[in-house]
Amino acid sequence: MSSTFDDSAYVLPLYHSPRRLPLPPQGSAPSGPLPSPPPDGFVIPRIPPPDCPLRVTRDSRGHRQLPHVSDHPLPVDHERVIRLVKSRVDVVAKCANCAELAIPCEFSESGIPCPPCAVLGIPDCDYSDPYFFVANLAYHRDAYLHEERSVLVDAVKQNFLEPSQFSREYERANAWYYSAAQGAITRFLINCHATGDLAFRGYQCIAEASNDAGLLSRFLAIGHESGMHPSVLQTVAGRLQGLFNTFLGEE
Structure with missing residues (x-):
């Protein structure tokens, strides 16, 4: 899933600005057009940022690593954190596994597989995939920064914010x-x-x-028909084979 923010599909950010609108600088009029070109010290930032930190990397052993983006994280039960993990970009209505199996799917929270994937023992549900999660974070960040950038640009144009203070306020939003x-x-x-x-x-x-060899055999048949993950079926089959070997050894 692409994390590029699309203005044509613009959605409101998940939460509001970290600050109130700055007070007008002393001696300035409450309104007035922004000179063109923009004054010194006022550069409109790109969205997404060219140095985007929201990327999944791999360590020396090839294990996927999530990014570190802040030294001041909010608690995991904070309202803004909960909004992020419980929100997703509705590119598709189902995870890839449920779409392939043509069964209902349900998203609860990032990092938790959907109920069908969990019950079927499928280990690679989209909703617990780091790439899917980081792409969602990037999309919601871009929606939020798009809103913040518009507010700050308007504040500069109306002389509510000194152009030289734009970068500081935008960094605060980041x-x-x-x-x-x-x-x-x-x-x-x-x-x-x-x-x-x-x-x-x-x-x-x-x-x-x-x-119970009969029970395990029925489980294998039903599991195969319902799309249960091969790792689960192999585990049950291994136990069934062990029972057969024990039975044959006793004869």
Whole structure:
């Protein structure tokens, strides 16, 4: 999914500005057009920023690493963090797995697989995928900065904000967003660690505890028909094979 912000599909940001509108500088009129070209010290920033920190990287062992975007993260239960992890860009109505299986899908929160993927033991649901998550963060950041940039440009044009103060206020808006994004990244990792392979480990425990070859055989048949992940089926099949070997060894 592309994280490029599209003005034609503009959506309101998830939360409001970190500050009130700056007071007019002393001696300036409350309104007036911005000179063209813009005065010194006033540069309209690009969105998305060319040095965007919202990227997934890989460490020396090839493991995916989420970015570090703020040294002052908000708590994982902060309202702005919750809004970020519970919001997604509705590019598609379903995760890729549910779309392929033609079954209903439900998004609850980033880092938590959808219910069908969880029950079927599918480990790569889009909703727990770092790339999908970071793309959502980038899109919501761009929507937020688009709004902030427009407000600040209007403030300069109306002489409510000194042109030289534009960059400071815009950086404050960036810090406001990234503090929430860092909290969302932490919450995403917590969700992934809490729910990762949960269904697989559950099926593994159930299979190892069962001595009913008929039940395990029926499970394999139903699991295959319902699209259960091969890792789950292999675990159950391994237990079934072990029971057969034990039975044959006793004869």
